Amino acid sequence: MNDIFLKACRGEAVPYTPVWIMRQAGRYLEQYQAVRRKVDFLALCKTPELAAEVTIQPVDILGVDAAILFSDILIPVEAMGMELEFIDGRGPVLSPPVRDEDSLNRLSVADPGEKTGFVMQTIRILRKELEGRVPLIGFSGAPFTTATYMIEGGTSKNFLNTKKMIFRSPGLYAALMEKVTRTLTAYLKAQIEAGAQAVQLFDTWGGIFSPADFREYALPYVTGIIGELRDWLESRNSGHVPVIYYVGETGGLLEEIRSCGADVYGIDWRINLDDAVKRLGGDAVVQGNLDPAALFLPRHGIEERVKDILGRASSARGHIFNLGHGVLPETPPENVVALVETVHHLSGK
């Protein structure tokens, strides 16, 4: 079994730097598009055999060191009772947006087995089909990023509805975050029970905050989930399951996030990795952090940047190579293959 990714998460010695790619299953792959021509995105997420198939595609095509469950961070939000649609060219739409007590009261803390059993079934299929080739990563949105979609009703540019709620109705915001956090905690536990070997929390929009507001309005909920997962794992004696915490635009928040208890910190490309390691306290395991657009460089350009990142990562306790955000839909797949080969080759394989 290739457990190099899990070893790196724990900060153990590894023969080469493991690599996986955020959004590694997706539209840049012809093989993914072929499946998507038959079903829409949500149906794909809810059909375990197909979701498992597209999860494994990048493992076969790219040779990455981990698989990530094919799903979406908005699946548990639909399970709480919101209506979810993905509209071409516009992205996700959630309705009605949560802006007052009434719309919040209509939502429940979702039971993961009852409402999202298809996710757990996908994980069980994947563990069988992967046969230990690479570990399987489960995931959810972090509470704050998840809540922005619920409050805005979809993607946003300035997150003004979210900040208005935080600043004008802090009690309502806290009640929403409590419901979201309870849902996501149960959802991640269920994924681990079904067979996820590591989990990543995506806080894509964490960087919209000042450090002080991040510390008050986003971080406690992340720390809460991670603490509860740890206690739960310990009580079941089920071994260590690494938690990766990814924050978009991490640079201004490193001194804040280092207390959350994650095993691994996902770093975007706007900061040098050695700098990030230093500001995380010097003893961190990091994941990242190539600019997704660098995959449009010619091969020697990609190689140079990989070399630079690997050099900077040498100060970390452990490093998992990844992009600083998801792979872009227009990316040439052969460049992603070249990236994975280059990381393996230059780091020792």
Ligand code: CP3
């Ligand atoms: O990484 C993987 O390969 C696993 C699958 C995965 C998806 N979404 C599939 C997806 C993961 C981990 C996510 C996380 C996710 N979803 C995030 C956090 C990470 C990030 O990229 O910031 C967010 C913010 C979402 C919400 C979301 N889902 C948006 C805003 C969109 C529309 C934008 C877009 O790229 O189309 C999605 C759709 C989505 N999620 C697609 C995929 C493959 C595209 C759907 C399609 O096939 O048309």
